[in-house]
Amino acid sequence: MNKLITTTLLFLLVFSCKSPEARRPISTKSGSYIDASIALNKKRFAKEKAAIEKIMEADGGNFLASDTGFWYKYQTKIESDSLKTPGFGDIINFDYDVKTLDGGEIYSKADLKTQNYAMDKQELFAGLRYGLKLMKPGETVTFIFPSDRAYGYYGDENKIGPNTPLICDVTVNSITQNQTN
Template identity: 70%
Template sequence: MHKPLIILLLLVAFGCKTPEARRPVSVKSGSFIDASIARNKKLNSKEYASIKKLLEQQNQEYIASESGFWYYYNTKIEVDSLKTPDFGDIVNYNYNVKALNGKLIYSTEDLKTQNYAMDKQELFTGLREGLKLMKTGETATFFFPSQKAYGYYGDENKIGSNTPIICEVTVNSITQDE
């Protein structure tokens, strides 16, 4: 009679064991991320050097933006009454896209006149930030490193992966958001 009682006590004692944490099968380190960061830094410095060299060859006074690209005004409007676009304003503009070697990728005719609702629609980062700097009637030439242009994927058409570009942009009008 004591045997079933002992077995029952043993089952209760070993059945109440606290669960142990499971260990991961493999441990991941940050080596992939570290390698990716190193690759991107190298790519960025190479692109920046190419753009800087190109800018030095041009006989223009360029501006380094806070957003990580360079530009100069082909046509600058000095009138203070004209404003740059704010959130939601509709910007009507034309632009073209060139490779750093000057080869035309997309002409103004290819891209047609565009309307862009400021920060409410999709547009590549560099152009979106560039339009914020412009007034109606201005034309500017922008030098975008690939991360400010079409990045790793390109435009999946004529612009390849990690391709820095030059865009000449003309703002035709800015319609204030109501």
């Protein structure tokens, strides 16, 4: 009787140790939703880019293209090599406003007040964060941000709607160097 129980337990132990099998999805979906989303985003970007190019052309074509996907033009440029652009952790004191592509004001400089921003340590929309890295104290720059460099799909959940390209006039008042740099 003991041999039968032992054999049965051994048999159950050996055959119950089976490697787990991957669970298969109940239904599979094709990439059609992703393909449609990509096509829609390409169409939206082409429309935004055409509107932005029209604005730049009307301004005389003085805008520069950044490596990070936006355009900018210096209103006031400081040529001095003694002034540095901000690095990681530097505190930037700046003023800016936010407008639509047709020039309609969304937020004025008075609405936004003077900002202090710790470079790459605080939240700021991507385009402005990259734009501030190009600036020296005393400079004023006009930026044109496509919606993906501005507030993207969600907007700011206040006055800026989803997929809204923006124009910002930014003035850097001062840059305080981070002591650990």
